[in-house]
Structure formats: C-alpha cells, structure tokens
Amino acid sequence: MIGVFDSGHGGLTVLRALHQSLPAHDFLYLGDHADAPYGDRPPEEIYHLTLAGMSRLFERGARLIIVACNTASAVALRRLQQTWLDHAWPGRRVLGVLVPMVEAVTGVPWMADVAASRQAGEARTIGIFATSRTVDSGAYPREIAARAPEVRVVQQACPELVPLIEHDASRIQLEDAVRRYVDGLMIQLDGVVPQAVMLGCTHYPLVADLFIANLPAGVEVLSQPDLTAKSLRAYLDRHPEFDQPGRGEVKFITTGDADRITTLATRFFGKPARFERV
Numbered sequence: 001m002i003g004v005f006d007s008g009h010g011g012l013t014v015l016r017a018l019h020q021s022l023p024a025h026d027f028l029y030l031g032d033h034a035d036a037p038y039g040d041r042p043p044e045e046i047y048h049l050t051l052a053g054m055s056r057l058f059e060r061g062a063r064l065i066i067v068a069c070n071t072a073s074a075v076a077l078r079r080l081q082q083t084w085l086d087h088a089w090p091g092r093r094v095l096g097v098l099v100p101m102v103e104a105v106t107g108v109p110w111m112a113d114v115a116a117s118r119q120a121g122e123a124r125t126i127g128i129f130a131t132s133r134t135v136d137s138g139a140y141p142r143e144i145a146a147r148a149p150e151v152r153v154v155q156q157a158c159p160e161l162v163p164l165i166e167h168d169a170s171r172i173q174l175e176d177a178v179r180r181y182v183d184g185l186m187i188q189l190d191g192v193v194p195q196a197v198m199l200g201c202t203h204y205p206l207v208a209d210l211f212i213a214n215l216p217a218g219v220e221v222l223s224q225p226d227l228t229a230k231s232l233r234a235y236l237d238r239h240p241e242f243d244q245p246g247r248g249e250v251k252f253i254t255t256g257d258a259d260r261i262t263t264l265a266t267r268f269f270g271k272p273a274r275f276e277r278v
C-alpha cells in the first residue's frame, strides 16, 4: 500500500492522478486537517507535523509514502530523509512533490552527477506560485539553480488562495485573488513573459483555469499531479520492491472532522472520498 500525505485535502488532487496512473495499487491518504494549513507555520512545526504524519502511515502498513504537500516537501522532507527515516523506519521510503517538478523544469534527473554530465541549456524564465512558507524555504529556486543555472526562477507567494479555496469562495473572489498574484509575478518579471509557470501548491490545480486565463497567452502551466504520477511510475519501475499492486482500494483518514471533510474532499478528488478520523 502506498501512503499519501497532505496537510489537508489539497493533496487529493495529487492522489487522483496517482490512482489513475496506478489503478491496481492500494492507497491510504492521510490529511492532517487538525493542523492545516501548513503554509504559514514555522518550519520546525511543519517538520514535526510531517514526521507525525509519516509515522501514522507507516504504522498502518505503508512502505512508500508520497508527501503530496509542497510546503512539507520543501520544508521538511530532506531533513526527514537524512536524519530520521533510516533509523526509525529502515527500508521504507518517502518521496515528495518537489523532485518531479524540478526534474521537469530542468530536464535533469534528481540523482544525476550534474557537474559531470550537464550541458548548459537555453536561458529560460519560470514562474512559481506557492504558499509563503514554500517560497521562503527557497527550495525550488535552489534545486533548479543546482541543476540548470540558466533558468531564471521568480516566485510569487499566494497567501490568500488556500483559505479562499478551503472556504468555498466564489469564482469572482478566486479570480480576483489569482489576478492579483499573476500581476505580482509579472511586476517582478518586469514584463518578461515566462516560458512556463508551476503551480507549487496542492490546491492550485483547482483554479488552474483561472491562472491560464490571467497569464499571458502561450505560458505553459505545469501540472504537478500529472508530473508526480509519472515520476512515481518511473520510481516503481526502478524499485520493483515497492511496486506491489493490490486491489485498487483507496482509503482516507484524517486528524480532523471526518464528516465535514468528506463533503469538501469530493471536490478535490473528483469522486466521493469518505474520511475516517484517526
């Protein structure tokens, strides 16, 4: 069984793509709704909350976990992998959503010996929309620069977007917020039109159409759920010990109010997602 973790139900946009790509695998999704949102929390708190989420999923039998939350992936994942995972849960693995995006933007595999193998690519400009904490972590620009320094990365924090989506804001309110953030990015870019933007937050695929409508024509909007699904498929091909199809079951657990979340979550997952409280 593959565990999928998010601060809330935004990660269901990622789970949906994973389930479509691996329909025979079993998934257990954990949303830490009691502590969401993570996007403005101090990094130390995000680390400990993510660690607690990993433990819950491992205790329930997950051998491989996808952290489907950009904030947790950017702020906590590397530290968990380097200082905790191997001694706490030997043989288990945790992957995030940052790596597939960085690989897609740079065209460089994560583990490649960049210094030995890379050829400078074409200069490009990439915009990133994300939560404040993901932006502050600097993880995306740092990892992209390490692999493709010719890519200019400009980040725009969108602090109002998650709360608006969570509270079922109207399309007018959402479009107003998206337009302001797109304008913020374009001001930083001083009129340069980026080749592509990434929606570096689980919730933003739900308003991808509003980003597309407000960005200059021709800007590619990278789909994190699809890229994560593709990357997981490739990971399982390289690591068959984690490639264990089951009965195609998907279960949902939460630290929050299961009934309230079940109603909201259906929108993110695209079909009914019945949550149980842990």
Ligand code: DGL
Pocket (backbone or CB within 6 Å): 006, 007, 008, 010, 011, 036, 037, 038, 039, 040, 068, 069, 070, 071, 072, 131, 134, 162, 200, 201, 202, 203
């Ligand atoms: N899941 C978070 C992310 O992708 C967004 C929601 C939150 O702030 O907790 O960054």
